Amino acid sequence: MTVEDLAVEPTTTSAVRIAGVSMTFNAGTPRAVDALVDIDLSASAGEFVSLIGPSGCGKSTLLRLVANLIEPTSGTVTVNGKPAHQARADQDYGMAFQQAGLFDWRNVVRNVELPLELKGWDRRRRRERAMEMLRLVKLDDFVEHRPWQLSGGMQQRVAIARALAAAPALLLMDEPFGALDEMTREHLQAELLRICAEAGTSVIFVTHSIPEAVYLSDRVVVMSPRPGRITQLIDVGLGRDRDDDTRESPVFYSKVTEVREALRGIRGATDDELAIARALLDGGRDAAGRAGVDDR
Amino acid sequence: MRKALLFVVALASVAGVWELYKAVGPAAGGDVLGWRILPRTSDHAMPHVWEMIGRLFDPESRSSSRQIWRVVLSGAWFSFRLALVGFVVGSVVGVGLSVLMARFGIVRRGLLPYLVASQTVPLIALAPIVVSWSGRVHPFGLDVPRWSAVSLLGAFLAFFPVSVGTLRGLLSTSPTSLELMRSYAASWRQTLWRVRFPAAVPSMVPAFRLAASASVVGVVVAEISVGLRGGIGRLIIEYGRQATSDPAKVYTAVFGAGVLGLAMASLVGTTDSLLMRNRAPAEERAQ
Numbered sequence: 252m253t254v255e256d257l258a259v260e261p262t263t264t265s266a267v268r269i270a271g272v273s274m275t276f277n278a279g280t281p282r283a284v285d286a287l288v289d290i291d292l293s294a295s296a297g298e299f300v301s302l303i304g305p306s307g308c309g310k311s312t313l314l315r316l317v318a319n320l321i322e323p324t325s326g327t328v329t330v331n332g333k334p335a336h337q338a339r340a341d342q343d344y345g346m347a348f349q350q351a352g353l354f355d356w357r358n359v360v361r362n363v364e365l366p367l368e369l370k371g372w373d374r375r376r377r378r379e380r381a382m383e384m385l386r387l388v389k390l391d392d393f394v395e396h397r398p399w400q401l402s403g404g405m406q407q408r409v410a411i412a413r414a415l416a417a418a419p420a421l422l423l424m425d426e427p428f429g430a431l432d433e434m435t436r437e438h439l440q441a442e443l444l445r446i447c448a449e450a451g452t453s454v455i456f457v458t459h460s461i462p463e464a465v466y467l468s469d470r471v472v473v474m475s476p477r478p479g480r481i482t483q484l485i486d487v488g489l490g491r492d493r494d495d496d497t498r499e500s501p502v503f504y505s506k507v508t509e510v511r512e513a514l515r516g517i518r519g520a521t522d523d524e525l526a527i528a529r530a531l532l533d534g535g536r537d538a539a540g541r542a543g544v545d546d547r
Numbered sequence: 548m549r550k551a552l553l554f555v556v557a558l559a560s561v562a563g564v565w566e567l568y569k570a571v572g573p574a575a576g577g578d579v580l581g582w583r584i585l586p587r588t589s590d591h592a593m594p595h596v597w598e599m600i601g602r603l604f605d606p607e608s609r610s611s612s613r614q615i616w617r618v619v620l621s622g623a624w625f626s627f628r629l630a631l632v633g634f635v636v637g638s639v640v641g642v643g644l645s646v647l648m649a650r651f652g653i654v655r656r657g658l659l660p661y662l663v664a665s666q667t668v669p670l671i672a673l674a675p676i677v678v679s680w681s682g683r684v685h686p687f688g689l690d691v692p693r694w695s696a697v698s699l700l701g702a703f704l705a706f707f708p709v710s711v712g713t714l715r716g717l718l719s720t721s722p723t724s725l726e727l728m729r730s731y732a733a734s735w736r737q738t739l740w741r742v743r744f745p746a747a748v749p750s751m752v753p754a755f756r757l758a759a760s761a762s763v764v765g766v767v768v769a770e771i772s773v774g775l776r777g778g779i780g781r782l783i784i785e786y787g788r789q790a791t792s793d794p795a796k797v798y799t800a801v802f803g804a805g806v807l808g809l810a811m812a813s814l815v816g817t818t819d820s821l822l823m824r825n826r827a828p829a830e831e832r833a834q
Contacts, residue, residue, distance in 0.1 A: 318730055320726055339729075339730065340732045341732075342731055344730070346726075346727065346730045348723050348726070348727070352721070352723040352724055352727050354724070354741075354742070354745065354746075355745075355825075355826055355827050356748070356825065356826065358825075365741070366731050368741075369732075369733050369737060397827070399827035423730075
């Protein structure tokens, strides 16, 4: 798809549209790094898209480009039909990071109110909205608590409530459950799906957990490093009603396998590794099999 | 309650050590490895603690009926007010400078070396200059009171720890917090009030403590070098001159200086605990 093709499509249907985006850090210096090359991607309204790939593949960079926290070297990023900087100015998206990033000096409800405060909502209205959000993440019993009095999972739920407070059409999440234990993680994944389905929120979700990407997403974007680019788009199609049984269904397993294989394909992609693989193949199938163990 | 008890115990042990050394130390001082470092313990050099305390209730001089403790306390109160003005002015200037330095890298790079250099100027060299200004400058046609020069010198010592400590705090905000504020398209000012300042509080608290004691030192030294009457600095000098005939008297002024320092420290301490309420206990934050 070319940039021109994208331009003629109606923009109202897509939550995010990334066209011909490249990102070079330290451009023009000897330390120049091509973080992303020629990325085209769009996410439609209400869609849940995960970005997955090995470290250094630029998935976080891509997310930060959508958030307009950094500007692309070339190409365009459109959010809700607006240029990314305009979308940021309008608070069209909410964001959550791996660290909950709550402020110690505010209690739970005041943390959730922060984006509304910056939008200039009056006190009563933002308190109402924040309470509604806290009910949504089931933390309405902890309104007056301080962040450091909560568990990691609860803190992350407050962060999600904060990200959703201004009712953004789009949620950008950078490994939000990365620091949590497996049980909390699965619980919050289900919660997130429920909340986003209720509000019709689109989500771009960065992760390096394959089951997490498969469970949550309508579509998984597989990326490869050096330079960062998209190697495969995988439609998951687990349907809207996912629960704990979904994690044990054959479809789930087959999709996990599909994503895993797509990621493996990447591993062979660098020249050095191809050379090693060839040498190993020459040396016999057993050696190649052992090399595959490295691949996780 | 516990704290008050500890305080009394600490005071008593200082007095105890003083008396103990006085009892066992050499009266004419002593040499250690050829160096004359042991202080003399004669009543002249080291008066008894009870003598110092007793002197507090004697009249200041033969011609005066005022007891010494009244004079010392009013001197301490006088100096306290000057130090407080110096502390507040110094803090406001310090915080203002740190905000400018946090906002503009060029200000930070240009100003910071001069701030450090400013603290190497001896206060007693600066005092006469400031005093001569206060005689000559008449903002809005008003006379500048003489005490303001002393407060200004207190402020001169106080602003430095505040500006450096606050700057450190303002620049130590976590990148995630700043990114979050950026994602809300928050202005620099909104970020300053909602994130940078609150995040800087743990660095500002010790800076204010340093500034409080610096302003006290500044004011006492400035009183002496400016020759301002009424404060504790002047009393120390006056009573010190009488030390040959009345060695215990000068210690009453030193007590006054101690009370002054304590008053300032407890004032700042109260402010600090107000600022730090609701913050995570240190062990939680370390995690």
